[in-house]
Amino acid sequence: MSATTVQVLVRRLDPDLPLPGYAHPGDAGADLMTTVDVTLEPGERRLVPTGIALALPPGFVGLVHPRSGLAARHGLSIVNAPGTIDSGYRGEVKVLLLNTDREAPIVLARGDRIAQLVIQRYEHATFVETDSLDDSARGAGGYGSTGGFAGAEAQRSTR
Numbered sequence: 001m002s003a004t005t006v007q008v009l010v011r012r013l014d015p016d017l018p019l020p021g022y023a024h025p026g027d028a029g030a031d032l033m034t035t036v037d038v039t040l041e042p043g044e045r046r047l048v049p050t051g052i053a054l055a056l057p058p059g060f061v062g063l064v065h066p067r068s069g070l071a072a073r074h075g076l077s078i079v080n081a082p083g084t085i086d087s088g089y090r091g092e093v094k095v096l097l098l099n100t101d102r103e104a105p106i107v108l109a110r111g112d113r114i115a116q117l118v119i120q121r122y123e124h125a126t127f128v129e130t131d132s133l134d135d136s137a138r139g140a141g142g143y144g145s146t147g148g149f150a151g152a153e154a155q156r157s158t159r
């Protein structure tokens with residue numbers, strides 16, 4: 001079964017690059033490209049233009065996610081992952097890339113696919129103030145209250 005589709009108007013600010021596209025029919029993310037050549041030194045971050053501006057319909061949000069292949073192979077990430085593209089935003093979509101590698105620079109060329117845009121529906125809440133919240137199984141437990149990973153437990157027991 002394929003996903004439902006929503007029409008999104010796109011301005012190509014850089015007409016020589018293609019529209020965002022899905023690599024496979026079942027993919028959640030449409031790949032975004034850099035319009036510029038960029039070299040990120042180890043630890044460096046850079047706001048990179050994608051050459052597109054969107055008009056997402058009301059009730060939809062665009063989330064800019066890293067690409068896992070570039071993350072695994074080169075350490076390329078996104079500082080604010082996932083970036084939020086509001087439906088009212090008409091400016092250029094940009095990606096705040098980060099080279100997490102400690103040693104190697106990451107060299108990107110114009111047209112390289114640097115991130116992926118996931119388009120989702122969202123809800124707006126009405127925030128209703130109250131003095132007490134109902135009980136739940138989790139309660140106020142968080143930040144590792146259910147345990148960590150095996151290595152962390154082993155480290156603790158040897159201290």
Ligand SMILES: O=c1ccn([C@H]2C[C@H](O)[C@@H](COP(=O)(O)OP(=O)(O)OP(=O)(O)O)O2)c(=O)[nH]1
Pocket residue numbers: 064080082083084085086087089092093094095096
């Ligand atoms: O990765 C991103 C994140 C955001 N934006 C654009 C679209 C978004 O609608 C706008 C504002 O983003 P956000 O609300 O995350 O940033 P802010 O720091 O809260 O800025 P603002 O005060 O403009 O809301 O910036 C991008 O192009 N790429």
Ligand SMILES: [Mg+2]
Pocket residue numbers: none
């Ligand atoms: Mg904001």
